[in-house]
Amino acid sequence: MLGRTAGGIFWMFRYLERSENMARLIEAGHRMALTRGMGSDEEWRSVVMTAGLRSAYEARFDNYEPQNVVNFLMRDKTNPASILSMLESARHNARMTRVALTREVWEATNIFWMRIKERMTRPVRETDLPGLIAMIRQQSAQVRGALHGSMLRLDIYNFARLGTFLERADNTARILDVKYYVLLPSLSFVGAALDNVQWETILRSVSAEHAFRWLNAGGTRPVGVAEFLICDGRFPRSLSFCYQKLHGNLAYLEKDYGFRVPAHDLADEMHGSICKQGIETIFESGLHEFLTDFMARNARLAAEIERNYRFYG
């Protein structure tokens, strides 16, 4: 397949993953704002920070009114990270790589974009929010379902998955890092029974609240939450799960193409090392340091893949 096509598919699935993550984040923020009782602006500020858009947002607005935040994150065309902008990009890439996609995947993506575009022509009001988020969830699932159900398991599929899991790993690490920072300014809290609501924000931001309870009935020690999101290979948004998948997708390319590239070594190393030392050690040597290092290496892997498989030249 063309390097440009591989790059187009890879980024298409990064954009889709990112837009879905954004919806999840907004949903969690909204939920928190509703249940905390006091001023909700703090929650929304935290959402914008987690999305990594604080400076872009503050260049536009001098307050964290829910209306402003929601519209900035969902439909602002001047914000390249808004859900609408990312879907435009995903759909643009899908058109560009149309030949590599099945009709099902293309149509699911195109319909997703058409629906969102139609809904986003007017400002999003609070009362629309739950319905809109549900729609985004559902449309994302349609694209994913079309991908799983209709695509040949060839290099194309594996590049799509590489994009998805690199993006997802970055997202989970970032949420954990930002929230950890915001919620736990002092390491002395670590290990103590904490404000459950705070940890629930983290879990909700990655749609893990039910999964976590299912596996850890009664226990909400922070270290348990962190361990779940980093090391539990059963949870599809954990770092460990993402790297199992990345490892597998790269292994497919090695076998199919008959050659190894530097990205393989990097992914092998990450895959083998994420939880090797155990969560207690990670906490002792600093969760923030661990996450910063993880995100840097994750970004390096993405760059290697782009270079090794000639996405751009």
Place this chain on the structure above:
Amino acid sequence: MELPPIAFDEMLRTDGSAHPAYGDYMAWFEGQELTRLRRKAEEADANFRRTGITFNVYGAEEAEERLIPFDIIPRIIGGQEWKKVSRGIEQRVRALNAFLHDVYHRQEIIRAGRVPESLIAKNSAFLPAMIGFTPPGRVYTHIVGIDLVRTGPDEFFVLEDNARTPSGVSYMLENRETMMNMFPELFSAIRVREVGSYPANLRRSLEACAPDGCSGKPVIAVLTPGIFNSAYFEHAFLADQMGAELVEGHDLRIVDGRVAMRTTQGFKPIDVLYRRVDDDYLDPMTFRPDSQLGVPGIMDLYRAGKITIANAPGTGICDDKAIYSYMPEIVEFYTGEKPLLPNVQTWRCAEPEALKYVLDHLKELVVKEVHGSGGYGMLVGPAASRAELEAFRKKLKARPGNYIAQPTLALSTVPILGKSGLAPRHVDLRPFVLVAPDRIDITPGGLTRVALKKGSLVVNSSQGGGTKDSWVLED
């Protein structure tokens, strides 16, 4: 003012009865409720949007994607009628290829005085880079679109030849898909010749034109200017249907004396390039140096027989509107036969007598730019305002050689589904022709374009035209 005569309707006679080709369809149609059909028409639109069968509009503020309006009443041509038409098309396409070979070699037709030398030598579509070179399989126009108009039961005319990069075939295919989805019962009741094998035929035809040195299965790629091109959907569609790669200029590079595409596993050589990029942009080293859309050096490799380019560069010399007027002579010169399909009468404004006639009868004529396309820069006399006529009169006097004129034909009509039922609208037809060294394939039917505005004769999609599914009946 002289009005064009009443147009021939392909479906209904003046007494309201159906022409034979439409007999079975009308029997079905009369049992339908208008509201159901209107709902179906909306379904068709939604289907085209969902599948992304759109075209981009140049000059629109935001890159805008539009649907080409689709009308659900098919255009139907009888089997015998079609047989005659397709013989004429085949003859014409053979002549076009023979003409191209001659023009780039011995130029016998000029020596014989049948076509003036100035028309070739001074024509910007004539490519000196092609002189003395014969493309693989001696095929110049691998894909041709011959635009036909009809004025009576047995009267078809060629309005235009498209021998560069004719487009529209994807609409022909998707129109049929859509019709079969919406009205399966029609296709079980009426035997319509299928068009769906076009992509496979295209592939076979291109493979047959691979360079001599090519061993094994030829690697085919479709070259597109990119996602913002108005026909991008079609480029992607054809690549997809043929199982070929869809490449852009920056995917290609010359590696070890071959044109190669950048893949995830390194550079892979291409044998046949179906390019949907104009000649001018194909090779910045030979043509426009500012082109980002082509491949520097591809012309040298082409001339060395390392790659096939379809259509061959320089085919524009045969479909130029000034050349068009000589087509009857060209057909006769190379085939030794009278043309089976006539041209529309054409005045070459470069000739003083013709110019005088055109200026005197401007209000009755259609005037076209010699190098124009897509219905731009054209005057339809009977529909033009006084000011428009005056403006064109000035243009004609200033640069007469830039124009040809034709009578305003009473193009045939086929009804569309209007708000209150059937309403006749003017149509044309673009059959698609594939040329291989040993055979010529013609799609049964082609793309019917329809002017949706009442009385309008302009069918171009860029000017508000729509399309119809076109049926050729099995005998």
